[in-house]
Amino acid sequence: MTQQPAPTRRPTRVTVFNHKGGVGKTTLTMNLAAALAQLGRRVLLVDTDPQCNLTSYLIDDAVVDGLLDKADSPEGQTIWSAVRPVSEAVGGIFPIKPLKTSVERLFLLPGDIQLSQFETDLADFWAQSFQRKPKGFRGTSAISELVGHVATSIGADYVFYDSGPNIGPLNRCILLDCDFFIVPVACDLFSLRALKTLGRTLTAWIEDWATISELAPEGIPLLNGRPHFLGYVPGGFRVYGGAVAQQQSHYLARIEKEIHSQIVAILRKLDLTLAVGSLSHFKLGGVQDFGSLVAASQRTGLPIFSVDDAGTQTQRDRARRVFNSLAKKVEARINETRS
Numbered sequence: 001m002t003q004q005p006a007p008t009r010r011p012t013r014v015t016v017f018n019h020k021g022g023v024g025k026t027t028l029t030m031n032l033a034a035a036l037a038q039l040g041r042r043v044l045l046v047d048t049d050p051q052c053n054l055t056s057y058l059i060d061d062a063v064v065d066g067l068l069d070k071a072d073s074p075e076g077q078t079i080w081s082a083v084r085p086v087s088e089a090v091g092g093i094f095p096i097k098p099l100k101t102s103v104e105r106l107f108l109l110p111g112d113i114q115l116s117q118f119e120t121d122l123a124d125f126w127a128q129s130f131q132r133k134p135k136g137f138r139g140t141s142a143i144s145e146l147v148g149h150v151a152t153s154i155g156a157d158y159v160f161y162d163s164g165p166n167i168g169p170l171n172r173c174i175l176l177d178c179d180f181f182i183v184p185v186a187c188d189l190f191s192l193r194a195l196k197t198l199g200r201t202l203t204a205w206i207e208d209w210a211t212i213s214e215l216a217p218e219g220i221p222l223l224n225g226r227p228h229f230l231g232y233v234p235g236g237f238r239v240y241g242g243a244v245a246q247q248q249s250h251y252l253a254r255i256e257k258e259i260h261s262q263i264v265a266i267l268r269k270l271d272l273t274l275a276v277g278s279l280s281h282f283k284l285g286g287v288q289d290f291g292s293l294v295a296a297s298q299r300t301g302l303p304i305f306s307v308d309d310a311g312t313q314t315q316r317d318r319a320r321r322v323f324n325s326l327a328k329k330v331e332a333r334i335n336e337t338r339s
């Protein structure tokens with residue numbers, strides 16, 4: 001039997017995060033991860049949104065239903081199946097296997113609506129960690145530990161967490177577990193306003209975790225607690241004749257300013273190394289409105305840039321360029337931030 005070579009370092013963990021709903025988090029997560037897989041990287045997607053949209057995007061409905069039906073049984077293979085013993089305080093995480101997807105080198109840890117139950121537990125674990133109780137630290141680190149095992153088993157280069165639209169304990173946990181986070185932003189007023197809450201929430205989480213982890217008993221598993229801001233990705237804007245629609249281009253400029261004042265500057269106040277680079281470095285790319293191609297991508301479980309629908313070739317080729325360049329930029333930013 002050929003053995004997988006042991007990875008030389010922990011795979012890079014990235015969270016695509018914005019607590020604002022419907023800004024394109026899941027679409028960006030899947031297509032960026034698929035573009036990295038096309039560049040030859042091994043990528044693990046982790047669906048930590050109880051809505052399970054990423055899982056439905058990649059896996060046939062019937063298979064998803066089967067996974068959810070069996071999640072509580074001894075053969076359960078969702079993230080909930082893995083963390084259920086921790087939730088029920090009967091043991092450590094239960095090992096599950098990732099699913100293969102339609103994209104080579106791209107794997108998925110399937111989500112589960114019952115993760116909302118675990119979210120309630122995570123709130124308790126957080127409070128217990130403040131009280132220096134080992135149970136609290138172990139519970140808080142359960143998803144991180146699971147992801148570590150699974151990522152190692154497939155020799156992953158990257159892990160991508162898909163987050164749900166809120167600032168709850170589950171998102172706090174995956175944000176504090178990741179090395180980098182990327183913020184997708186829609187070109188509208190509400191998205192712009194949401195950036196204010198986002199920056200403040202993140203810094204509060206990082207500060208709280210620094211306090212908690214200082215109290216941790218020796219040898220206890222801990223989250224990384226240092227999510228670095230990699231950059232933002234404006235999305236959903238319309239392009240006519242090569243130019244962004246006027247109203248939305250106005251928002252693009254405002255987004256850049258808000259990202260700087262509400263995220264970059266606030267993180268740097270806490271720690272300069274959490275947001276490295278000059279202003280222009282933080283814009284990782286832009287994902288325009290790809291219209292019906294996105295629906296076709298969801299229907300087929302293929303990346304937007306691989307959909308083979310009649311009449312969509314020009315858009316598909318554009319999508320290929322967009323996600324390919326995004327993947328390269330993300331990787332370059334990660335490498336330059338690390339060096």
Ligand SMILES: Nc1ncnc2c1ncn2[C@@H]1O[C@H](COP(=O)(O)OP(=O)(O)OP(=O)(O)O)[C@@H](O)[C@H]1O
Pocket residue numbers: 020021022023024025026027028049051053163164165235236287288289290291294295
């Ligand atoms: N680039 C795009 N072009 C066209 N439609 C898009 C694009 N990106 C996302 N969409 C559509 O917008 C909707 C929201 O996208 P998506 O589910 O990715 O957002 P989200 O931020 O993950 O949402 P939630 O907050 O509910 O998790 C979906 O119906 C999706 O099909």
Ligand SMILES: [Mg+2]
Pocket residue numbers: 025026027049053054162163164
């Ligand atoms: Mg989503």
